Amino acid sequence: MISNEQYVDSLYASDEKLDRVIKGLERHDMPQISIAEGYGRLLTLLVRMSGASRLLEIGALGGYSGICLARGLRQGGRLLSLELLQPYAEVAKQHVTEAGFGDYVDYLVGDAKESLAKLKEEGRRFDFFFVDADKEGYPVYLDYALQLAEPGAIIVADNILLRGRTTDVNKQGPSVLAVRSFNERIATDDRLESTILPGYDGLAIARVKG
Numbered sequence: 001m002i003s004n005e006q007y008v009d010s011l012y013a014s015d016e017k018l019d020r021v022i023k024g025l026e027r028h029d030m031p032q033i034s035i036a037e038g039y040g041r042l043l044t045l046l047v048r049m050s051g052a053s054r055l056l057e058i059g060a061l062g063g064y065s066g067i068c069l070a071r072g073l074r075q076g077g078r079l080l081s082l083e084l085l086q087p088y089a090e091v092a093k094q095h096v097t098e099a100g101f102g103d104y105v106d107y108l109v110g111d112a113k114e115s116l117a118k119l120k121e122e123g124r125r126f127d128f129f130f131v132d133a134d135k136e137g138y139p140v141y142l143d144y145a146l147q148l149a150e151p152g153a154i155i156v157a158d159n160i161l162l163r164g165r166t167t168d169v170n171k172q173g174p175s176v177l178a179v180r181s182f183n184e185r186i187a188t189d190d191r192l193e194s195t196i197l198p199g200y201d202g203l204a205i206a207r208v209k210g
């Protein structure tokens with residue numbers, strides 16, 4: 001018996017560029033915590049369908065989701081990716097470049113909260129956000145996304161089920177509490193229209209009204 005996710009993934013041909021990222025993560029001794037392949041495909045579709053051209057990613061790792069996001073970009077579009085660790089940003093840049101998107105992607109290294117404060121100060125605006133860094137930061141990342149968003153911007157966040165911890169009442173750690181609060185806000189904030197997909201490790205998708 002295979003899972004619904006395994007069945008769906010088995011319908012698709014292997015993806016050489018993304019496979020290269022997985023192998024690169026292994027080679028560099030980095031964690032295999034890239035976005036699930038089905039949600040990677042969804043990122044590409046959401047960028048393409050929304051026509052977004054100024055993308056902000058929070059949490060680059062090895063560039064897997066960066067490639068998925070960049071694939072949906074129209075001409076002239078750009079992705080800015082925030083990553084805490086310089087070596088990870090370098091690996092991500094290498095993979096994104098090998099995939100043919102190096103000219104459209106920039107990396108800002110450091111704690112995303114500081115980078116976001118700087119972007120706000122500079123008056124930068126984005127029409128697509130992908131939140132996928134430390135889970136404790138999710139509520140703060142949502143606050144910043146709302147402040148940096150153009151009307152109609154899309155906000156996507158990965159791992160909102162925390163591999164079962166979100167729904168386990170016995171789990172009360174800081175990441176779990178932060179993600180529960182994030183999910184509740186995604187579902188109830190009047191400024192957003194949204195849905196939450198429970199497949200893989202859960203994905204929140206919201207649109208800023210306006």
Ligand SMILES: C[S@@+](CC[C@H](N)C(=O)[O-])C[C@H]1O[C@@H](n2cnc3c(N)ncnc32)[C@H](O)[C@@H]1O
Pocket residue numbers: 033034035058059060061062063064065066082083084085088110111112113132133134137
């Ligand atoms: C789940 S991984 C990102 C996976 C990536 N989005 C993908 O799907 O290919 C989380 C990343 O967030 C980074 N990160 C963790 N805390 C951070 C912070 N405070 N600011 C910026 N990046 C952070 C980690 O170093 C790691 O690379």
